[in-house]
Amino acid sequence: MALKAVVLLSGEGTLLQSFIDSREQGLPLEICAVVSNRPNAGGLVRAKRAGIPTHNVDHTQFAERASFEQALSDCIDKYNPDLIILAGFMRILGGPFVDHYRNRLINIHPALLPKYKGLDTHRRAIESGDKEHGSSVHLVTRELDSGSVIAQVKLPILPDDTPETLATRTKMKEHLLYPEVVRWIAEKKLSLCSGELRWQGRVLTTPIIFNPDGEK
Ligand code: GRF
Numbered sequence: 369m370a371l372k373a374v375v376l377l378s379g380e381g382t383l384l385q386s387f388i389d390s391r392e393q394g395l396p397l398e399i400c401a402v403v404s405n406r407p408n409a410g411g412l413v414r415a416k417r418a419g420i421p422t423h424n425v426d427h428t429q430f431a432e433r434a435s436f437e438q439a440l441s442d443c444i445d446k447y448n449p450d451l452i453i454l455a456g457f458m459r460i461l462g463g464p465f466v467d468h469y470r471n472r473l474i475n476i477h478p479a480l481l482p483k484y485k486g487l488d489t490h491r492r493a494i495e496s497g498d499k500e501h502g503s504s505v506h507l508v509t510r511e512l513d514s515g516s517v518i519a520q521v522k523l524p525i526l527p528d529d530t531p532e533t534l535a536t537r538t539k540m541k542e543h544l545l546y547p548e549v550v551r552w553i554a555e556k557k558l559s560l561c562s563g564e565l566r567w568q569g570r571v572l573t574t575p576i577i578f579n580p581d582g583e584k
Contacts, residue, residue, distance in 0.1 A: 371554035381411020383455035390547035485513035
């Protein structure tokens with residue numbers, strides 16, 4: 369049976385597209401709905417084109433974060449999803465929201481966590497002289513970009529990389545990594561339950577390093 373997920377986004381939605389495309393190639397995922405906090409997010413157009421119900425919960429229409437997040441939860445909970453996938457959702461989520469979706473809420477962050485939490489990750493990696501960069505899929509907890517890291521994909525930083533070129537190459541890898549992690553969850557190879565990550569029953573103590581060119 370397909371895993372039921374709600375996708376939250378704010379922007380272009382190329383990650384959403386990678387789920388839509390992977391679904392067509394057999395990813396056992398039902399995207400019940402796509403929810404955006406920005407009415408003009410390109411991701412909403414992609415969702416509609418794929419026949420996925422869309423919702424707009426515009427944060428600017430709420431006086432405080434708590435009421436925005438309550439509206440967001442009300443919208444999500446109608447679908448009773450197994451998983452909530454943050455795919456470029458550009459709002460920090462508060463404790464009650466995060467607790468409500470404990471072990472069901474995942475995010476992808478364009479850095480090799482725990483390095484470079486927050487914004488501007490590509491520039492920071494280049495300016496630090498790093499030789500390697502990447503992206504991390506992690507559980508969402510109360511602290512920003514700090515939940516257990518499930519899996520990472522890595523790529524070299526090239527001598528003439530700019531933040532823009534590095535961002536583009538990182539995103540291409542993300543489009544392979546994120547659907548793959550969701551596949552592991554859907555196929556029950558990976559479990560997020562009971563406060564710890566388990567890979568085929570064994571507790572995962574370090575992130576899975578995903579190599580799109582080969583096997584895990
Ligand atoms: C991705 O690069 C992801 O790492 C970050 O937001 C971006 C979303 O891109 N969290 P898109 O809107 O899916 O194209």
